[in-house]
Amino acid sequence: IICQIPYRLFCLLMAAVGIQAQQTPSINDTQIINLTPGLATQCGFSFKFDPMGNAMFFASLQNCFSQNMDDKMFSLVMQFRLPGNHMTEDPVYRVGKTCSYTPWTSREILCDRNYMEASEQSIQAVASGYKMTAVVFSPSKNVMNVDEVQRKGYAIANTPTRLVLRSPHNAEETYLQNVAGVPMRVLSTSTFFEQKWLVTRVDATAVCPTPEVITWYMPKHIDPLFSSDAFTMLEVYMGIDAKRLDTEEMAARNYSVLVTEAHIIVEIPVGAVGGYFKSHIQDDQYFVTYTIEPMLELLWIEEVAHENTSYKVLFPITTPPMARPPQVRNYTVPEQAVFVLELGTFNLDVELLNITFPTMVLTVAECNARGFNVQEQRSPDNTLKTFRMEVPFSDPVVFKERRAEQGVTTFTLQLIYGLVIFPEYAPFSHSAVVDAVLLDIVPPSVTGNCDQENFHITVDYRNQEPFFVVLVGKRLLNHEFAQQYLTEGDTDFTITLPFSSPDAVFESVHSSSVRSRLDVALLNPYNNMTIKYFSLACSFLKTLTECFSNGTMTALAVKVESAPGLNPGQLTLSDPACGPTYSDDRFAYFHFTVNSCGTTRKFINNVMLYENEISLPDELEVNCSHPFFRLKVSCYYVANITRTLAFLTRPRDNEPFAETGTGRLMVRMRLAQDASYNTFHQEEDYPVVRYLRQPLHFEVELTTSSDPKVALVLDHCWATLNEDRDSRPRWNLIINGCENPEDPYRVVFHPVEADARVHFPSHVKRFEAYMFSFADDAVEPSGQVFVHCDVVICDASSPTGGPCSGQCVNQDNLKRGRSCFMLFRPWQTITELIGR
Known part of the structure; x- marks a missing residue:
């Protein structure tokens, strides 16, 4: 073992044998720990092979198993087992080394x-009395305790003077x-330390390059192909899979030459x-390689020989295996009582076969049949996939532990994903343990009471956020219901x-009351489990039968809970021909006289008793599918009673008469497209262009009256060159209800x-004018022409002479309405006529 300062120990094991990572143990004192690839990444170990096949191991000075002496001296002992020929026990080599490292930055x-x-460096944070409590990751702002950080594959530890954080690259x-x-x-964290009422924070960030680019070097001067050094490169093209790419395609793919x-x-x-990308498995670890086949096309000319050469090379490139350890992303919201997990990310050649739980192994189809909703989800570009699943807290595969002293319940799910790579059928697995902590919420209380007409139900959720939905009867309490x-x-x-x-x-x-019940249930919105059930029943005074002095009765039949299949519309009185006057799915209302519909009468002392019965017709009651329903209604009348009624009369002072009132009538004038008066110009048609000798077809209509005795008469109509009805020049079309004689x-x-x-028809008048009417020798109109009309509203049943005697009759003492103008412009005017 060699101390490679700064920061690493190096061990070169001279052996021409392949050493599998999981067969490489590490020794810490007398405890032997198998150093798996996952543990090696978490604890700061790595290895590779040199060109001679020798295994080279590297360890961080601050790895999980080194003996740290005041952050100055570090000792590590390792044991290597080399696989032999399987005939004898594999030889074991034990090596150790102590390295010093100062000063630290x-x-x-x-x-x-x-x-x-x-x-x-965190001398204050790791001082005696401070305890590491939480780690916050940025930018996601996820908060984890130390145990959770370790379970997710990170390493975090205190040394005498430092905080050490370690993470897999992905x-x-x-x-x-x-x-x-x-x-x-990038990995960015903030670690919090607490001591009684004191809190301190240490930030740690690691940033490392990633092998994200393939670089291919092609010699520009390929010596065996050149006779001299004097040449000119004429063309350089790049392509993929023997297909040349243009500049735009290369830029779109981020290629560069x-x-x-x-x-x-x-x-x-x-x-x-x-x-x-292609998936691979090495020692049950997931790796990927990326393969691409670029092409280069070169065209050069040698200046001495004056010969040009076209050179094309297709060069398949595959990256070394890149570790892509799967991650289980936990999207669980404890209040929803469902584990929501997502495993990924994988290439498309990976499939999920089964999931192993502590008590059973289920295929994907069996998981979905159990309600776990296992789904494959793909990335937007359809190159990657993840596997998502949902496991309810209530399923037996979930371990539950209630901690009464803390007021919480912990739910734990242990699972092993069984996966396979196609088409090689190479199996591998990934295990995970996820927890969820749910506060033990005190159920809300429900109380109720009744007044003469209503139920009053009160739900008290005791200073906690409402975590339930309310079912009133069979209807959920929604926004409209609540309002x-x-x-x-x-x-x-x-x-x-x-x-x-x-x-x-x-x-x-x-006879005089109805007993009604209201059921209320508080439900968990995520699994519809009942949190609280409450039922309130009260009797309400209600007159179901009314008796009137004119000998009529009314009765109200109510559908009760014991007859859920009853159709109130099928109920009848004793006479099956007498059905309800009104009915719906809950009530039937009857109105009848006491001497009809099979009503019986009998005398009791000085009282007459009238009785009838509401029921289903016999042909329906014999059918067992229809419920039994009978309701007896009765009225009591005193047989002999005298009533006195007094009244006075006096002559009228005068006869009634109709008083003159004020009202409004609306008149509109439109321009028809032709003499048929079937279609009219719309607002967007204006201004309408007409030439000399062309006719204009006008219609004036009383629009708001439906009185056939009312008649509309045109009194005066004229044209001007602007909107002002009193402007000059003026061309008269209709004068005193007649054509202009001039x-x-x-x-x-x-x-x-x-x-x-x-x-x-009396509400409508139509007339035709020619464009010659709007020209004279003095003025030649141009641009727009505006037409105005005054109209008279008459009582056709009582003509008073003048215009009300018909068109072309002159009378001056009439109340005339005055219209707004109608013009050859894109709008229509409505006239208000006010008369008495």
């Missing part, structure tokens, strides 16, 4: 082939970071498109529900007939 970091190690809490263009693996004086250098990221019936307090809430709510059930019915192109009125759109 404040922070020392070691990157070995299978682990990374950080050593931080541990769950490590992450990749690009540092100056170089991908590096660099031509120097002596070499052509090709760099390919490990995992780049064009290659593939209507729930009142919240600081540590409780109250549900107030009517006794007739569909969520309650009727237990029994009496207009050579007079408007034409069109009759209106009732059709599917026009229900009241």
Whole structure:
């Protein structure tokens, strides 16, 4: 053993035999510990073979088994067993060494082939009386105690003056970071130490490079192919699998080609498109290799011989095996009472065969049948996979331990994943132990009472966060339900529900009361287990039968719990022809006279008793599938009684009359597309373009009235060049309900007939005007033209003359409505007419 300072012990074992890592023991005093690959990574050991086949072992000075003397001297004893010819016992070699190392720097970091190690000076933190309590990993902020850190494959320890942290390169809490263009693996932690009321923290970070790039050096001057040193390289191309790639494809795949004086250098990221990963097993440890076959095409010309040469080489490259120890990621939320685990990450050639639990071995299909929901999940680029499973805390494979003094219950799941690599069918396994701690929560209390109409249920969850859902009857308490019936307090809430709510059930019915019951259950939202069950039953005064002095009766039949299959709509009175006036799935309401529907009458002293019975028809009651239901209803009337009623009369002072009121009527004017008046221009059609001699078809309609006695009459219509109805110039189209006599192109009125759109022809007026009407010698209109109309609303049943006698009749003493303009613009105006 040689002391390689700084920081490592080195042992060269001169032997031409292959030594398996798990066959290499280590000795600490008299205790022999088998140094497996996993333990070697966790404790700071590594090995390799030199070109002669000699095994070379390396150990960190601060490995798990060295004797540390004040961080100055380190002693290690190891024992090697070399496999022989199986005829005799394997020889054992025992070696030991003591190394010194001073002085230490404040922070020392070691990157070995299978682990990374950080050593931080922490004299105060490791002083007497301080206890290591927790480790926080960044950036995930996961918090673990020391035992959990060790179980996950990390190593953390105190020496007399230092804190030592060690991790596999691909541990769950490590992450990749690009540092100056170089991908590096980072582990960052904060370790907390406590002493009574004092807390101190020591940060430790390790950063190590990763073998993430393949570099291929090709000589630029291939001597056997050249007759002289004078040549010119004309072309250099790169390809994959004998296919040439252009510059864009190379950039997309992050390939690079660099031509120097002596070499052509090709760099390919490990995992780049064009290659593939393959899984391997060595000593039950998972490794991967990456294989890719790059190609170089060179074209050069020798200046002396003036000969050009095309040179192509395909060069398969496979990386050395890279350790990819599987990690079990624990996504368990204890309150959900389910272990949620994810094992990965693997290449696509790995399959999960079975899972071994302490009491049984289950295949994947058997796990899913048991409810473990084992699923294979793939990465977005479909190159990697993980295996996810869910195991309920309630399953027998989970070990449960209640710690009453701590008020918690611990759930432990031990399992071994059985995996295989295809197509070689190479088996391997990965074991894991996961724990979950659940606080023993005091169940909430449920109480209740009733008033004359309602149930009142109070749930007290005692200063704890509600961890349950509420089932009221058969309905979950959701947001809408809570808004209507729930009142919240600081540590409780109250549900107030009517006794007739569909969520309650009727237990029994009496002549003047109904007994109703409300069931409430508090459920675990993750497994639907009942945390608390509460039932409240009360009798509510309710008049089910009413008797009226005019000889009619009403009765309400209620569906009770003992008759769950009853259809109230099938109930009848004694006469099967008398069914319910109203019914639903819970009630049937009957209304009948006392001398109908089979009602019986008998006299008792001075009282008449009328009785009837509500039941199912005989043909349904004989069927055993229908429940038995009978409800007797009765009314008592006094046989002989006198009532006195007094009233006075007096003549009317005057006759009633109708008082004049005020109302609003809406009128609209539209421009039709043609003389059929079936389609009209919409808002987006405006402004509408028309040329001289082209007609314009207008329709004016009373839109809000359904009174057939109302008639609409056009009084005046005219056109202007802007929106102002009083602007000049002005072209009159209709004057006093008639065509403008001075207009050579007079408007034409069109009759209106009732059709599917026009229900009241008296509400609609149509007329046709020509574009000549908007021009004269003095003014030539251009741009937009606006049309305005004044209308008169008349009582068609009582014409008063003037315009109300029909179109073209002049009268000046009428209340006229005034419309807004209608224009050859993209909007439609609505007119409000106010009249008395």
